[in-house]
Each structure stands twice: as C-alpha cells, then as structure tokens.
Amino acid sequence: MKQDSDNYVALGFGKDYAWIDLANSLEWNGFGKLTDRLQDPAWASHIVKHWNLAPPPPRPAPLAQLIALRTLLRRMAEKLIAGEALDERDLNALNSYLNVLVRVKLFQRQNGVHSELVPLRPGWPWILSRIAASFVEMMELNRPDRLKYCPNEGCKWIFYDRTKANTRRWCNDRTCGNRDRVRRSRSRDKTTTRTKSSKSD
Numbered sequence: 001m002k003q004d005s006d007n008y009v010a011l012g013f014g015k016d017y018a019w020i021d022l023a024n025s026l027e028w029n030g031f032g033k034l035t036d037r038l039q040d041p042a043w044a045s046h047i048v049k050h051w052n053l054a055p056p057p058p059r060p061a062p063l064a065q066l067i068a069l070r071t072l073l074r075r076m077a078e079k080l081i082a083g084e085a086l087d088e089r090d091l092n093a094l095n096s097y098l099n100v101l102v103r104v105k106l107f108q109r110q111n112g113v114h115s116e117l118v119p120l121r122p123g124w125p126w127i128l129s130r131i132a133a134s135f136v137e138m139m140e141l142n143r144p145d146r147l148k149y150c151p152n153e154g155c156k157w158i159f160y161d162r163t164k165a166n167t168r169r170w171c172n173d174r175t176c177g178n179r180d181r182v183r184r185s186r187s188r189d190k191t192t193t194r195t196k197s198s199k200s201d
Ligand SMILES: [Zn+2]
Pocket: 030, 150, 151, 152, 155, 156, 157, 170, 171, 172, 176
C-alpha cells in the first residue's frame, strides 16, 4: 500500500537496499544528535515488512545480532566509500550470516511457473541472511563509487546514488542540502560585511 510505504520512508526506510536501512538505523539528526532506532522494538518488524523479508517471525528480534550485523555492514560500507579493499575477516563474517539452508520452491502463477528461494527454517537467521544478501547484491554491481555518505558531518546518512550521472550529494536536498546552502550564504554575507567594515576603517 502506498500509504504504508510512505510511512516507512518517514520512519527512515529507503528504497535502495535492506542493509542500508539497517545501517541507517543508527541515525544522526543532521546536528549530530544520535538515535538508535533499533532500540524501538517495532523497528525490526518494520524492516521485515517494508522489504517483505519473511512472514512475521515468531520470536522477538535478536537485538544483539542485529546490532552486530549493523556494525559489520557500516564498517564494510566505510571501506567501500573510502575506496579501500574489504577485509577478508569481514567477508567471512558476512558469509556466516548467509549460511542458512534454503531450497528452491516452484509456484504456479497466472503468467507461468515461477521459482523462489525459501528457507528450510523460517525465522531470524533467514531474515539476517536476506539483509546480508542485499549488501552482496550491491557489491556485485561493482559500483562502490555510488555508495556515499551525506557530507553533513552531523548526519552521515548512507545512501546509494541512483542518479544517472552519479551526482547526488545529500541524504535529502531539502534538509542537509538546504542547511549547507544557508550556511554558505551566511558565511558569504559575513565576509562581505567584514570586507565592507575593513574598507571603512
Ligand atoms: Zn544528511
């Protein structure tokens, strides 16, 4: 439902990759104030619903595991953004999240037969593996230059630039982008005032 997806966007969920949403669940408000959205017990079920990762899992989310995966993904993202090679240890750690038993299941649809990977045991390991797999999916595109941080030091929102020319700068042009324009024009005004007053001295 559109309203639902809009609500999720308002809650900080995006349209790029599930892993980016998990990474950004550690959210700086643009002025450096940090909120850990994972501490809200509803957040984990939101990410599952938003990305259609599984039917509602029976048990409460394993918070410690989600935090560990988030730390790993943020560290790997940092490396990619800095243009550095990924650590083998981090790749092994990511691999361990992907290590769940799955099988191929066939479905009959109106437009023919369709197959899907389904877990042998549904639950949180499967959901964590889907989030980890979304990072792999992004890496396989081999465009690390499209992965970026918002350059506002008080924000640092992670996003994947899908613009044709790869020119997106801000998490949101209306918030961080606009703040930057206001800051620049203020400092320009100050310089002009200073120049003027030094001239009149
Ligand atoms: Zn920002």
